[in-house]
Amino acid sequence: MTHKIILDTDPGIDDAMAIFFAFQSPDIDVLGLTTVYGNVPVTMSAKNALTLCELADKDIPVTKGVGMPWVGPESGYAHFVHGDDGFGNIDFPASDRQLDPRSSAQFIVDMARQHPGEITLVAIGPLGNLALALRLEPELPKLVKGVSIMGGAAFVPGNVTPVAEANIWNDAHAAEIVFAADWELNMFGLDVTNAVPFTPDFLDELESKNAKLGGFVKQSSQFYVDFYSQNREDRVCFFHDAMPLAHLTHPELFTLTRGHARVSTDPLNKGQTSVAPIGSTMSPLWLEATEINVATDVDHDKLRQLYVDTYALA
Ligand code: BDR
Ligand code: CA
Numbered sequence: 001m002t003h004k005i006i007l008d009t010d011p012g013i014d015d016a017m018a019i020f021f022a023f024q025s026p027d028i029d030v031l032g033l034t035t036v037y038g039n040v041p042v043t044m045s046a047k048n049a050l051t052l053c054e055l056a057d058k059d060i061p062v063t064k065g066v067g068m069p070w071v072g073p074e075s076g077y078a079h080f081v082h083g084d085d086g087f088g089n090i091d092f093p094a095s096d097r098q099l100d101p102r103s104s105a106q107f108i109v110d111m112a113r114q115h116p117g118e119i120t121l122v123a124i125g126p127l128g129n130l131a132l133a134l135r136l137e138p139e140l141p142k143l144v145k146g147v148s149i150m151g152g153a154a155f156v157p158g159n160v161t162p163v164a165e166a167n168i169w170n171d172a173h174a175a176e177i178v179f180a181a182d183w184e185l186n187m188f189g190l191d192v193t194n195a196v197p198f199t200p201d202f203l204d205e206l207e208s209k210n211a212k213l214g215g216f217v218k219q220s221s222q223f224y225v226d227f228y229s230q231n232r233e234d235r236v237c238f239f240h241d242a243m244p245l246a247h248l249t250h251p252e253l254f255t256l257t258r259g260h261a262r263v264s265t266d267p268l269n270k271g272q273t274s275v276a277p278i279g280s281t282m283s284p285l286w287l288e289a290t291e292i293n294v295a296t297d298v299d300h301d302k303l304r305q306l307y308v309d310t311y312a313l314a
Contacts, residue, residue, distance in 0.1 A: 004029045010038030010125030011048040013224045018241035020213040023056045024310045027249040032061040034104035038125035039078045040086040042067035054095040065104025066128035070173035088223030105132035112143035124150045124241035131174035141183035148244035152189035152273035154294045169271030176263040185292040188243040192295040197236035209312035255297035260289035
């Protein structure tokens with residue numbers, strides 16, 4: 001079965017790895033890349049998405065989306081993780097392809113209306129585009145098949161603050177709108193993504209299976225590995241963003257826990273994703289909170305093999 005998706009992204013090194021995984025997968029049909037600020041400013045995010053499409057010979061729409069959080073000033077960016085260019089400072093030539101003129105939110109709404117009930121929104125950056133799409137089309141939850149995100153930290157610490165993960169922290173008000181909407185939402189947060197370190201031999205293998213796309217991931221990941229290997233003995237990095245895509249095609253690799261969820265927007269806990277597993281509370285306020293599915297376990301070896309095998313496909 002082929003899954004039609006819109007991939008909402010802020011490339012970003014692990015975004016690039018995830019985008020190529022989606023392009024390579026025979027079971028995923030990417031209708032477009034919708035970009036958002038996050039790891040880098042939105043203009044760079046959009047340009048980078050075009051560059052990745054050109055490298056992969058993929059002629060699909062790429063849109064530019066929100067450049068600011070729902071509330072508050074412009075965000076800081078994660079150049080210290082992803083490099084000045086979002087690709088680990090590799091000086092890769094930028095594409096001169098053109099963006100689709102629509103905003104990311106408008107593109108999401110247009111596609112959802114065109115393919116009612118068929119599209120899964122996969123969001124691997126901050127959630128402003130999805131929140132805005134919900135404002136443009138309040139019936140959006142009925143028009144899409146579901147939503148899968150990389151973001152959050154349910155039962156583990158955050159990576160930006162003690163309680164918050166970067167994508168949710170970056171636009172907590174937007175995330176709260178997306179979490180509260182009446183759609184089936186699967187969350188792949190640090191509970192699973194930080195549990196799966198990838199060592200340099202994985203990057204070598206991706207390159208050996210796919211010189212062009214795997215080679216790009218390996219080259220751009222050197223800076224990313226340096227960042228993640230500070231204060232540890234081994235050299236590793238984390239490919240957070242590919243997980244919701246891997247779940248789409250291989251759900252059997254994951255354990256998901258259903259629970260009531262909220263996103264905090266108060267300054268101290270900004271971006272905290274609090275989850276009460278079903279049956280764990282009788283608190284009326286918690287019972288009112290929307291139910292989502294949170295990934296709590298993943299088969300590392302099979303996931304690694306899936307990535308390698310998918311990159312190896314012609
Ligand atoms: C998330 O934040 C970004 O740095 C990554 O691309 C990923 O989407 C991990 O917290
Ligand atoms: Ca990302």
